[in-house]
Amino acid sequence: MVGACGFRFAVLRRIGTAGSDGWVPAHERRVARLGAGAALALVVVAFWRLWAQAYAIFGVDEGVSFESLKTVAFDTSWGTGWMLQLAGAVAAVASFWWAATRPRVGWWVAAAVAAYVGASLAFTGHAMSQGPRGLSLTLQVAHVLGAGLWIGSLFSMVVFGLMTAQVEDRPSVAAAIVDAFSPLALVGVGVLALSGLATAVVYIDATNQLWTTPYGRTLLLKLMAFGSVAAFGAYNWRRLRPRLGTDPDATRELVTSASIELLIAVLVLAITSVLVALPLE
Numbered sequence: 001m002v003g004a005c006g007f008r009f010a011v012l013r014r015i016g017t018a019g020s021d022g023w024v025p026a027h028e029r030r031v032a033r034l035g036a037g038a039a040l041a042l043v044v045v046a047f048w049r050l051w052a053q054a055y056a057i058f059g060v061d062e063g064v065s066f067e068s069l070k071t072v073a074f075d076t077s078w079g080t081g082w083m084l085q086l087a088g089a090v091a092a093v094a095s096f097w098w099a100a101t102r103p104r105v106g107w108w109v110a111a112a113v114a115a116y117v118g119a120s121l122a123f124t125g126h127a128m129s130q131g132p133r134g135l136s137l138t139l140q141v142a143h144v145l146g147a148g149l150w151i152g153s154l155f156s157m158v159v160f161g162l163m164t165a166q167v168e169d170r171p172s173v174a175a176a177i178v179d180a181f182s183p184l185a186l187v188g189v190g191v192l193a194l195s196g197l198a199t200a201v202v203y204i205d206a207t208n209q210l211w212t213t214p215y216g217r218t219l220l221l222k223l224m225a226f227g228s229v230a231a232f233g234a235y236n237w238r239r240l241r242p243r244l245g246t247d248p249d250a251t252r253e254l255v256t257s258a259s260i261e262l263l264i265a266v267l268v269l270a271i272t273s274v275l276v277a278l279p280l281e
Contacts, residue, residue: 001042001092001114002145003152004035008099008107010184011157015176023173025103029162032100034156035110039092042117046086049124053078081123088117118144125276136202142195150188154233155183158258166251174251175244182237189230196226208245215278222271225264232261 008031012024050069058068073079095113099106122140155179165174200219210216236257243250 001035001038001096001152002040003154004096005032005107005111005114005148006153006184007031007069007147007156007160007181007190009111010153011161011177013178014180015173023170026027027164028103028107030160031156032096032103032107032110034095034160035114036093036100039089039096042089043086043093046082046089050079050082053082078124081120083207084120085117085233086124088113088120092117114148115145118148131165132202136199139180139195139199139230141203142191143199145187146191146195147262147269148188150185151191151262151269153184153188154258154265155262158255158262162251162255162258166255171245171248171251174254175241178236178241178244178254182241185233185237189233193226215275218271218275218278222268222275225268225271228263229261229268232257232264236261 008028012028014022029197032238050073051064054068057072058064062068068251072083074080092110092113095110099110119141121139121144143233160172161177161181165171165177175265204210204216204219225275235253238252240250240257
């Protein structure tokens with residue numbers, strides 16, 4: 001959701017005449033539908049997370065029942081954060097649908113709701129119990145939004161930008177898209193890296209925890225995967241981007257390289273999903 005908004009505001013709204021003849025409005029609608037689909041998926045996953053949390057608390061001995069689900073949702077601090085997320089996800093479905101039909105106002109509402117949903121994720125993780133709460137929550141919010149700006153907008157660029165430009169043989173559009181995307185990616189990567197580094201400092205008390213605890217080893221694995229994604233991004237930016245619009249093969253090569261970058265980014269997200277569930281010691 002964050003990536004869809006970033007791609008719309010930072011890329012589609014800035015590519016100018018390269019995307020004339022109705023190309024930009026058509027892709028705005030497609031990206032809005034992507035955001036709506038992501039929001040709907042989050043609604044479904046939210047209920048699965050509630051069941052998983054109830055199972056973690058009651059399931060082994062008592063099993064998961066309606067009463068246990070209600071207890072987790074309404075009587076715990078985790079449940080408060082969960083309800084904030086669910087409300088935001090439902091609102092996001094409506095706001096992205098609005099953006100697809102009434103883009104002038106709808107996109108601003110969608111962006112605000114997407115930022116809210118990203119921020120709400122911090123209330124069901126380590127940030128609620130580790131380090132100074134205000135600092136931990138701020139770092140977690142920045143980390144999620146930075147990841148969304150980078151990985152989410154990268155997905156939007158590859159699927160709704162470069163692939164379409166390649167199929168339609170629009171090298172000038174591909175070049176304009178990548179030029180507009182690069183500053184957004186740099187901001188997202190910068191926020192992601194700095195907030196991640198600061199979070200590690202807050203969460204890890206001793207350096208040897210990086211190789212002596214499951215959390216530390218998983219964090220190192222995430223850092224290695226993140227470095228691989230960043231390396232592909234740097235290659236795309238420095239080597240392939242300058243050739244767009246002049247080399248007929250550059251768009252195809254960039255689609256391939258950026259797709260590999262996305263696949264490794266999915267691995268980073270998978271590792272992160274394990275990391276956030278591990279005890280810090």
